[in-house]
Amino acid sequence: LASYIEEHEGVQLDPEGIFDIQIKRLHEYKRQQMNALYIIHKYLEIKGGKKPVRPLNFIFGAKAAPAYIIAQDIIHLLLCLQQIIDNDPDVNQYMHLVFVTNYNVTYAEKLIPACDISEQISLASKEASGTSNMKFMLNGAVTLGTADGANVEIHDLVGNDNIYMFGIDSETVIRHYAKGDYVSKDYYDRSPVIKEAVDFIVGPQCMAVGHKENLERLYNDILHKDWFMALIDLEDYIRVKDQMFADYEDRRRWDQMMLVNIAKAGYFSSDRTIEQYNKDIWKLR
Numbered sequence: 567l568a569s570y571i572e573e574h575e576g577v578q579l580d581p582e583g584i585f586d587i588q589i590k591r592l593h594e595y596k597r598q599q600m601n602a603l604y605i606i607h608k609y610l611e612i613k614g615g616k617k618p619v620r621p622l623n624f625i626f627g628a629k630a631a632p633a634y635i636i637a638q639d640i641i642h643l644l645l646c647l648q649q650i651i652d653n654d655p656d657v658n659q660y661m662h663l664v665f666v667t668n669y670n671v672t673y674a675e676k677l678i679p680a681c682d683i684s685e686q687i688s689l690a691s692k693e694a695s696g697t698s699n700m701k702f703m704l705n706g707a708v709t710l711g712t713a714d715g716a717n718v719e720i721h722d723l724v725g726n727d728n729i730y731m732f733g734i735d736s737e738t739v740i741r742h743y744a745k746g747d748y749v750s751k752d753y754y755d756r757s758p759v760i761k762e763a764v765d766f767i768v769g770p771q772c773m774a775v776g777h778k779e780n781l782e783r784l785y786n787d788i789l790h791k792d793w794f795m796a797l798i799d800l801e802d803y804i805r806v807k808d809q810m811f812a813d814y815e816d817r818r819r820w821d822q823m824m825l826v827n828i829a830k831a832g833y834f835s836s837d838r839t840i841e842q843y844n845k846d847i848w849k850l851r
Contacts, residue, residue, distance in 0.1 A: 567680035571625075577652060577664040583621030584814055586807075587677055587707075588685035589669060592628035592637045595692040599640050599788065600796035601626075601685060603763040604804055605647055605663060610762060612657045619815055622661040627669030627677060639784040641665065643767060646776040679705045683810055686711035687803065689794045691736035693717075704831040706824035710810060712799070716834070723830040728823045732806040733799040742795070750792035753800070760800055764788055 568579040579585075590596055605624055612618070626644055630637035644665045651663050666673055684702035686709050693715030703709065703720060711717035712733040721729050742748040754760050766772060767785045788796065814820050832838070844850050 567676050568623075570676050571664055571666070575664050575666060577648070577662060579623045579625075579662050579664065580621035583623045583662070584682050584811060585623045585625065585680050586683040586685065587625045587627075587681040587702075588687070589625070589627035589674060589677055590696075590698050592630040592634075592641060594636060594640075594794045596688045597794060597796050597799075598626060598628065598644070599784070600687060600800055600803060602640065602643055602647060603760075603796065603800055604807060605651075605661075606763040606766045607759060607804060608661060609647070609651060609654075609657055610766070612660050613654075618660055618811060621659070622811065624661065624663045625677060626663075626665045627673055628665075629669060636784065636787055639780045639787075642776060642780040643772070643784055646772045646781070649775045650771050674701075678702055678707070681705065681707040682814065683707065683807075684709045684711075686715075686717050687733075687799075688712060688714045689739060689799075690714045690733060691739045692794070700831065700834040703827045704834075706828050708810070708820070708823050708827060710807060719833070720827075720830075723833055724823075724826050728826040730806050730810050732802045734795070739795065742798075748792075748795060748798065750795075750797045751789055753797040754789060757801060759804065760797055763800075764797075 568581045572578050648663045678701050681702055684707040686699045690712045696715040699716050710730045713735050768781050772781055
């Protein structure tokens with residue numbers, strides 16, 4: 567995968583690093599913007615002297631609808647971060663970011679088998695099911711996810727010790743929507759970590775390589791709207807993701823988690839699914 571990306575994207579990843587991958591349709595509810603805020607946080611940590619144990623490879627693959635402006639702004643931010651990280655000698659030996667061009671099935675065939683951490687971080691209650699989580703699971707990736715869609719079933723299958731869950735639950739999300747009481751700026755104001763990451767979007771480094779209009783629009787959307795509640799889950803996401811990076815160093819334990827995920831993935835086979843549909847709905851003989 568590292569060779570393929572270097573050939574097609576011109577970005578050098580470290581084959582000995584951790585491959586953290588989020589590939590799916592670009593949509594606010596899937597929260598690529600929250601992953602971007604984590605990457606900003608990690609970039610600033612490294613700049614401050616806190617180095618990761620091994621290199622971190624963050625990979626995104628996605629496409630946005632032509633009229634979905636905020637989704638395109640998220641892509642713009644990721645491309646800005648890719649450029650900043652790639653050209654910073656203080657950081658580019660410890661972490662890499664690549665937003666792959668023209669993400670498609672052919673690219674997925676390269677990305678999914680190489681993945682260590684499967685990013686399934688949609689806001690709880692929003693994902694009908696999802697299938698990339700199953701593909702990653704079958705190939706031995708360990709899920710970092712919310713209690714949403716098929717993540718819930720993966721969690722039930724593999725148990726607490728073989729998946730990393732974080733974030734608020736569906737009931738809390740629905741309650742916030744019903745009351746209209748979620749204010750993203752409250753989380754920004756009371757968390758220096760969140761504030762630092764969000765402010766970076768309109769800071770001098772991003773402004774130097776990006777477009778002011780795109781960056782300011784995304785910044786204001788996160789700060790004053792954040793309809794899919796990235797900021798409410800961000801600190802928990804940072805905590806759990808950092809724990810995954812630490813746990814990866816116990817190679818025997820990580821290999822066990824991989825094998826459990828592969829072994830339990832059979833539940834998602836089409837044979838089992840069709841048999842259950844027939845039993846519960848079609849009732850064919």
